[in-house]
Amino acid sequence: MALEVNGKTYETDEEGYLLNLSEWDEDIAKVLAEGEKVDMTENHWEVVNFLREYYNDYQIAPAVRVLTKAIGKKLGAEKGNSKYLYELFPYGPAKQACKIAGLPKPTGCI
């Protein structure tokens, strides 16, 4: 599969995850978010950027439970809970936010 952004084509896997992590930019994220029917706000970007940092540090996309805990640690308890994250990304914070962040599907996401 492929994604078209600003006249350029980017390869994705069969579920729409960007294949080449390094191609990612905010415009691509916006198109990926549209595909997920997610309206990107500052809070959404915060999670997406957090995920990219996490991936950069550890070379994996975190499982939801791990993401929740790590966000709580960094951004505070009011954001480090699944209610908050599911409100931002109703079809699963790990799955949807990872896709928008240009990361592969999380390890341990069964």
Next chain:
Amino acid sequence: MLHIVNKSPFENTTLASCLRVVCKGGGGALLLIEDGVYAATKNSVAGNAVHDVMGDIQVYALWPDVEARGIQDRVLEGVKMVDYGGFVDLVVEHSNVQSWL
């Protein structure tokens, strides 16, 4: 605890690692299968290492693998032969199993 080794002791250090961890720990059983059965032969370097630990653990070898390799007349004394059914019994008898890949 049952330890299973399936690699030849002459091309691979698996048996040595297993014996190092197992025997100092004491107790348990060692089952040699596939190319691991070469460690059960007497007058060989590996056989001597196995012989040295036989006071601490019971050593078994899988008979079909022994016979297939033609080493049945050179097996160390004290190594017990098991068939496939015996293999299953060993797994059931022990609280846990480690297959040394």
Next chain:
Amino acid sequence: MNETTGGIEDDEGSGIVKKFMFVNRKAPYGTIYALEGLEVVLISAAFDQDVSMAFLDDGVYQLVKGQHTKALAVKNFSPTYRALEGYDIEKLYVERESLEMRGLNADDLLVPVEVLSSAAMGDLMKTQDVVIGF
């Protein structure tokens, strides 16, 4: 072997916590064992079991600092070992003899580990419900 799957499935939802030890004995890039093993460990964290990892033989090379795989064009998964803590997998054991044979010590490793003698490692293995090797 049936203990690998049986243990996990039987316990799901039952609240029983078993002790799982993943034994890593292979170097990181020569075969796929190390990476696959690490993924299994990460997935196992979802089952709320008592999970530990043991590193013996060439498995200790998985944890060595300073891995750079760019020129090989394969993923450098060594940073992922530092994520294990976030997955509540904090019990990492390394066999001292394996380190010493390779001229390594705990300071050469990229995560904090508990270094155990062969005998202590053997004792620990005996206390596990399930031991899975990679």
